[in-house]
Amino acid sequence: VTRAHKAFAVALGVVLVGLEVRAVIGPYEDWPFTSAPMFARYHAADAPLYEVDLVTEEPAGQRHVLSAGDLGLGELTFKRQLFARWYGSTDPRHPAGHHPGDTPAQFSARMAELCGRIARVYERRTGRTVEAFELEVRRLEEGRAVERRVVGRYDVASRHFERRVPP
Amino acid sequence: MSVLRRIDAWAFAPGERHQLGIFRVLFVAWFAYEYATRLFPRLARHAERSTELLAPVSVVGWFGLPAPVPPPWLPVVGLVAVLVLVASLLGVRTRVALVALAALNLWLGATVASFGYTPHASALPALVLVVLACAPGADACSVDAWLRSPRRGAGRATEVLFGRPQSIWPVRLVLVLVCAFYFASGYAKVRYAGFRWADGRTLAFYLQGGSRLGPGEPQRFLESTDAPPAARFRDGWGIEDYAYVGRPTVLGRALGRSPAATRALSCFTLLVELGFPVVLFGRALLAIWLVLGVALHLGIDATLRIDFSAYLVVYLLFIDWKSLAQNALVRRLQHR
Numbered sequence: 255v256t257r258a259h260k261a262f263a264v265a266l267g268v269v270l271v272g273l274e275v276r277a278v279i280g281p282y283e284d285w286p287f288t289s290a291p292m293f294a295r296y297h298a299a300d301a302p303l304y305e306v307d308l309v310t311e312e313p314a315g316q317r318h319v320l321s322a323g324d325l326g327l328g329e330l331t332f333k334r335q336l337f338a339r340w341y342g343s344t345d346p347r348h349p350a351g352h353h354p355g356d357t358p359a360q361f362s363a364r365m366a367e368l369c370g371r372i373a374r375v376y377e378r379r380t381g382r383t384v385e386a387f388e389l390e391v392r393r394l395e396e397g398r399a400v401e402r403r404v405v406g407r408y409d410v411a412s413r414h415f416e417r418r419v420p421p
Numbered sequence: 422m423s424v425l426r427r428i429d430a431w432a433f434a435p436g437e438r439h440q441l442g443i444f445r446v447l448f449v450a451w452f453a454y455e456y457a458t459r460l461f462p463r464l465a466r467h468a469e470r471s472t473e474l475l476a477p478v479s480v481v482g483w484f485g486l487p488a489p490v491p492p493p494w495l496p497v498v499g500l501v502a503v504l505v506l507v508a509s510l511l512g513v514r515t516r517v518a519l520v521a522l523a524a525l526n527l528w529l530g531a532t533v534a535s536f537g538y539t540p541h542a543s544a545l546p547a548l549v550l551v552v553l554a555c556a557p558g559a560d561a562c563s564v565d566a567w568l569r570s571p572r573r574g575a576g577r578a579t580e581v582l583f584g585r586p587q588s589i590w591p592v593r594l595v596l597v598l599v600c601a602f603y604f605a606s607g608y609a610k611v612r613y614a615g616f617r618w619a620d621g622r623t624l625a626f627y628l629q630g631g632s633r634l635g636p637g638e639p640q641r642f643l644e645s646t647d648a649p650p651a652a653r654f655r656d657g658w659g660i661e662d663y664a665y666v667g668r669p670t671v672l673g674r675a676l677g678r679s680p681a682a683t684r685a686l687s688c689f690t691l692l693v694e695l696g697f698p699v700v701l702f703g704r705a706l707l708a709i710w711l712v713l714g715v716a717l718h719l720g721i722d723a724t725l726r727i728d729f730s731a732y733l734v735v736y737l738l739f740i741d742w743k744s745l746a747q748n749a750l751v752r753r754l755q756h757r
Contacts, residue, residue: 255433255588255590263432263555263588263590266551266552266555267590270548270551270552270598274548274598274601277605278601278604278605281609285478285480285534285543285544286527286530286543286544286547286548288539288541288544288602288605289609290602290609291609291662292541292609292665293610293623293624294613294614295614295623295643295661296614296615296623296646297623298623298626299622301643301644301646303631303664304641304644304660305639305640305641306640306642325471326469328538330538330634330640330663331538333640334538335474335536335537337642337660337663339537341655341660342655343660344645344652344660344661345648345662346652348661348662350537356652358654371474372473372474374471374473375473379471391656391660394641403656405655420653420656420657
């Protein structure tokens with residue numbers, strides 16, 4: 255094995271292993287580098303679960319839960335991006351979206367940006383116009399929704415996301 | 422012997438127990454199957470995705486790659502994929518074909534991962550393919566090797582099939598990556614849940630169908646048990662993460678009802694994942710942990726229908742195909 259060959263092998267190893275170690279320490283989800291957080295959070299079967307949805311309000315007054323399919327995405331893809339990249343976890347270093355020192359103002363700005371993008375994609379794909387989105391979270395106990403909270407409302411015309419302060 | 426020399430010998434000594442050419446054939450055959458059954462159907466669906474909702478992974482940004490693959494490009498990309506897969510499999514212009522396949526795979530995999538969902542099962546094979554594309558000896562068992570071999574007769578077949586002993590660094594590097602991936606998985610559990618994860622309750626939740634994968638099944642979320650009140654400002658409850666999903670089988674549900682079984686399986690999972698780096702300390706430990714790894718993945722597939730067969734394909738790199746073939750031959754001759 256020549257020196258050049260060894261140097262190349264070491265460089266390749268440092269890059270690949272280094273980027274993987276960075277993902278683990280980060281932690282990041284940055285395919286093909288991953289902190290492998292699958293199934294890692296503690297959760298007992300009797301603990302509550304939550305569902306997060308965007309509810310569209312159309313000019314004629316119809317309201318319906320926005321389906322990931324309306325945006326050309328799958329349910330897991332849409333909701334995971336919505337949560338980790340835009341909504342934000344209580345963990346400021348969630349592997350799929352870091353939001354250190356997150357504030358209500360930053361949260362509202364992110365949601366306004368996301369809802370603006372979604373409105374454009376939704377209107378282009380479905381041909382329907384939307385006036386507003388409500389961001390809704392439901393708490394489930396034993397598989398049934400026991401409480402619903404509106405976290406905020408995005409007005410498409412003014413491009414403003416108004417956060418509702420939770421009880 | 423100094424530490425540096427030992428590391429040098431460990432990483433670069435010629436290895437006779439690994440035949441990268443045979444691994445290349447098996448690995449690329451698995452990629453061909455994966456492309457036909459999963460990746461390209463997925464790319465066809467992704468092609469219509471809107472760039473407004475793109476969440477690009479770093480690989481896309483580093484190399485300025487287009488994502489998603491534009492719909493008019495798909496037939497051409499498909500044709501290129503077929504060509505590099507066939508060339509890599511048969512070993513025609515092997516090095517060029519492998520480098521092209523590794524680059525193509527990184528691009529296509531990154532576009533799939535750039536909308537918010539991380540396909541974990543394809544991550545390790547993508548990196549192993551990069552190592553294989555650079556590895557000496559990967560062009561054995563190929564048309565190239567056959568054409569350039571000066572020997573004739575049985576000696577030629579053996580040399581073409583298994584190649585000559587080469588520096589072992591690609592095998593060592595893959596081994597380190599495999600260790601990093603398993604350890605990361607175990608470390609994540611300890612990081613987020615502590616060793617409480619071993620009590621089996623989290624596994625019981627998933628095995629009992631608390632978060633299912635399937636048409637119409639919603640993505641559900643988990644709350645934090647220890648986040649400070651200030652971190653719960655969004656909804657007041659404090660959502661911490663999305664739940665992962667599986668499709669529990671009858672066996673999985675039955676095991677999920679038994680606290681002793683879920684505790685044992687959780688301990689086993691942590692043992693395999695956190696303990697995987699011991700494979701760096703000897704062939705016997707490697708053999709033991711590969712068997713444990715096979716059991717882990719088959720168990721996950723049998724209980725939650727989560728397919729990590731890609732990892733098992735990577736394990737094929739650590740098999741000494743030459744010894745297997747020689748032993749089989751000796752046994753056959755003894756039988757006669």
